Amino acid sequence: MLIRRRAFLCGVVISGLAEGGAWADGASDLAPDFQKDVLPIFDAKCIRCHGGKRRGGKLDMRTMDSLITGGESGPAIKKGNARKSLLIELIHYKEMPPKKERPTVTQGELELLRKWIDAMPMAPAGSSGK
Template sequence: MRSIIPTILFTVPLSLALKTSTVQAREDNTKAAFFTTRVKPILDANCARCHGGTNHRGGLNMDTRESLLKGGRDGASVAPGDPTSSLLIKLIRHEGPKDDPKNMPPKGEKLSDADIKIVEDWVKAGAAMPVAPVK
């Protein structure tokens, strides 16, 4: 009769390693570093021209967490922990009519599904951002 101990000794550490890496990946989006490395490049490429620095089209500045929570003329942009209630997510998904000027970005292509998922994951995890704006 073969011993199952070698199988257990291999399987248990492997399953624990997989669980740990999944948890670590999930935890990363709760840290401000996730915003800096993953979310900010998306916002810089697609949103900052109109909603960053001295530009506050629609009354929205996306440079700080406080300004995102305050939002612009249409209210708060982000509902931390709730992407389905976040105006930012609705607009980058282009959930309005096809040529709705509120779809973001308003001209050009919708963000990729991968980029939308990154922003959704960030909002779902609480929308953590550095205290000071990242340049």
């Protein structure tokens, strides 16, 4: 009986995570979704300088395509490889958002962005997605 009850509780926890998108604690392995999980972060912290009229470094962060195309320094994200993605590097070294700008990106959000990029299928060799 005890064992069965535990299994039941476990199921409740897992379905709760899937619905709530509890990314901050890194407990779920589901890939974050661009529209639902990632864009709200960019919207709050990046897009006022990277989209519409202002485009710092010529980078528009409003769509996946424009992120992959990137800005003056090349692609902002490298599919399937967060470690080699400029966007992650700049947040990690606290260069983006620029110093003294608020709000900054939290550690939990940075982890979410890393997961999002790492979960992308890599571009086939020889294509432009490098």
